[in-house]
Amino acid sequence: MNDQTQPRKSLLDERRFEYLISGISDYAIYMLDPRGLVSSWNAGARRFKGYQTQEILGEHFSRFYTPEDREAGMPARALDTALTQGKYEAEGWRMRKDGSRFWAHVVIDPIYDEHAQLLGFAKVTRDVTERKRAEDALRESEQRFRLLVQGVTDYAIYMLSPEGTVTNWNTGAERIKGYLQDEIVGSHFSRFYIDEDKLAGIPAHALGTASSAGRFEAEGWRVRKDGSRFWAHVIIDAIHDESGTLIGFAKITRDLTEKKRAAQALEAADKALFQAQKMESIGQLTGGVAHDFNNLLSVLSSGLEVLALQRAEGDVRTIESMRRAVDRGARLTQQLLAFARQQPLQAEVRNINRIISGFETVLRRAGNSAIDFTIDLDRKAHSAEIDSARFESALLNLVVNARDAMPDGGRLLLTTANAALDGKSGPAQLAALPPREYVRISVADSGTGMPPDVVARAFEPFFTTKEVGKGTGLGLSQVYGFIKQSGGEVVIESRPGEGTTVSIYLPAVVDATVEDDNGHIERVLIVEDEPDLMDVAASLFTSMGYEVVTAASGYEAIDVMRQRDVDILFTDVVMPNGMNGIELASYTREHYPDTRIMLASGYPLPALKQRHGSGLGEFAFVNKPYRLSDLARTLRSAMR
Incomplete structure (x- = not known):
């Protein structure tokens, strides 16, 4: 190849490269002189910037930038970066000839000759608006999803x-x-x-x-x-x-904690309902059997009486043995009737603590020396309307069961306390009780305890875990029936090896409480001119826990009220010495308005109203002769 051929080939190569650049339509590829003026323009630049070659040559490249970027000096900064770092690369909004914007990826490279003299800059721009929109849409979607998840x-x-x-x-x-x-x-x-x-x-x-x-x-x-x-x-x-x-x-x-608790509560309530229905069915069956059995025992008992009159003296022992068997059968039917809630009850408003204290000697005798027996009575425990004799029998049953559960000794604790039930909290068995105040009597032992399946059957008649001959299986069933008949409930809490607690809940007679919120013992003034009647009334009020003062006339009662505070005035209507009970009541209401007033008389209320006027109806009234339950009922009406 001669010297003339070589320059011709170089020139041809340059033209081919120039044609290549000019023909590229996906990229804007053009030259800038050192001042940033456009010195070349390819097809890609014409396509997405909108300028023809003759329109843009000699113009400053900053016209492609947005006004805010020009104001911020970004075009000059781009050329400075290309010079100092050898390359400038960035993305941002650029302007077309028609004023619309597109997102551009830009690369600017400085161009030098063989003597390291700056000839200008090569600028390559690509329109990546669609990619930008896709990325923005994805980012926005991700942001919305993030906000959704965070929200x-x-x-x-x-x-x-x-x-x-x-x-x-x-x-x-x-x-x-x-x-x-x-x-x-x-x-x-x-x-x-x-x-x-x-x-x-x-x-x-x-x-x-x-x-x-x-x-x-x-x-x-x-x-x-x-x-x-x-x-x-x-x-x-x-x-x-x-x-x-x-x-x-x-x-x-x-x-799902609340849902879990609700499901557990429903399951417990279903179990309690099933147990209650089962016990009710067994109770009806037991009551019927006991009733029929009593009839048979009546026939046997009457027949034995006849035989005793007809037989010779040698047969007396046999007849007595038969009579004792009949008596045992009668006691058995009474236990069955107690479970069936068909026994006759003599219910009176009684102070639960006083019943337990009076029966404490018997209860302690039921234990043994190896048992640490503690009785802890809440002095503010409410009274309850209860058959005290059968209540004592129920307590004795529970203490004996606790003793038997501790053959090697242990701890036995008998307690009383007040309990406000709302029908929601506490053991499931209590859910059926009306929301109100109750008094709770608990017998707790540290004995062998019972597994859940035994606890579930503990109240069933004739069910027992004791050895044959050691028990009838009627003790707890008798307690259960008696307390249910009294309007209460019995709850057993037990675990094997951890002891057992049996708790009795009885409806409290809150209105008959003898203490106010500060523990003050209430004082009742009894006005009665008959000494025997005064003693009886004083004993009844004392048994309910009141402090009692007495007066034999209305004037004496006024003297008492002047000397000391009286919470309750209980006065006979008909009294000698010039002031009757109605006059005393009216005086008390006027001068001592906080004192509650109860009237008593042997005359019926209609007759008294005819004699003393309708004003008598303003006061609580009880007829003579009165019982403890009558006084408690009238006290409740006087407190309203």
């Missing part, structure tokens, strides 16, 4: 790495589990599991199942930051990328 407060929604580390955290997770995002991100999710589940490997099993099956779903106890437990419904989904590689897990947790 959910009823569910804990968060991501786990393939190893189980928490990588993000929503508001619901913060609310349910108690951790802030900064506190929990980077921690292993197993910290939410209870210790026994962690020891059993449940967290690893959950991830393993989700990884292999694609999903894991379960319910169980979880732990909050404060250490409290909640019942959770959990779903774990495995997340894979386009190639199928596991990149983590999506975990959703919902707090």
Whole structure:
């Protein structure tokens, strides 16, 4: 090749390169002189910038920038960066000839000659508006999804790495589990599991199942930051990328504690209802059997009386043995009737603590020296309307059962306390009791205890765990029937090896309490001119726990009220010495308005109204002769 051929080839190569650049339509490729003026323009530049070559040559390239970017000096900064760093690359909004904007990817390179003299800049621009829009749409979608997830407060929604580390955290997770995002991100999710589940490997099993099956779903106890437990419904989904590689897990947790408690309460209520229905059915059957058995015993008893008159003296012992057997059978039917709630009761308003204190000697005698027997009575325990004799028998039954459960000795505790039941809280058996005040009597032992299946049958007649001949199985059933007939309930709490507590709940006679909220014992003034009647009334009020003062006339009663505070005035209507009970009551209401007033008389109320006027109806009234229950009932009306 000669010397003339070489320049011709170089020139041809340059033209080919120039044609190549000019023909590219997907990129704007053009030259700038050192001042930034456009010195060349290709087809791509014409296509998406809109300028023809003759329109743009010699113009400054800054006209492609938005007004705000020009004001910020970005064109000059781009050339300076290209010079100092050898290259400038960026993305941003650019302007077309028609004023519309497009998102551009820009590269500017400085161009030097063989003597390192700056000839200008090569600028390559690509229109990536569609990519920008797609990215913005994706980003906006992700942002909306993020806001959606963050806005959910009823569910804990968060991501786990393939190893189980928490990588993000929503508001619901913060609310349910108690951790802030900064506190929990980077921690292993197993910290939410209870210790026994962690020891059993449940967290690893959950991830393993989700990884292999694609999903894991379960319910169980979880732990909050404060250490409290909640019942959770959990779903774990495995997340894979386009190639199928596991990149983590999506975990959703919902707090179902209230639903769990409601289900447990419903289950307990169903069990209690079934037990109550079963006991009611057994009670009806038992009552019928006892009634028929009593009739048979009546025939036998009457027949024995006839035989005793007809037989010779040698047969007397046989007849007496038969009579004793009849008596035992009669006692057995009384126990059955007690369970069936068909026994006759002599209920009176009584101070429960006083009944127990008066019966304490018998109760302690039922124990033995190896038992530490403690009686702890709440001095503010309410009274109750109860058959005291049968109540004492029920207590004795419970103490004997407790003693038998501690053959080697132990601790026995008898307590009283007030209990306000709302029909919702407490053991399921109490749900059927009307919401009100109750007095609770509990007998607790440290004995052998009972498993749940035995507790469930403990009140059934003839059911016993004692050896043959050691018990009839009617003790607890008799207690149960008596307390149910008295409007109360019996609850057994027991665990094998941890002892048993039997609690009796009786409707409290709150209105007959003898103490106010500060523990003050109330004082009653009894006005009666008959000494014997005064003594009887004083004994009745004393038995209910009141402090009693007396007066024989209305004037004497006024002197008493001037000297001391009186909470209740209980006065006879007809009295000598010039002032009757109605006049005394009116005087008391005027001068001592806080004193409650009760009138008593042997005359019927209509006759008294005819004699003394209708004003008598303003006061609580009780007829003579009166009983303790009459006084308690009238006291309640006087307190309204």
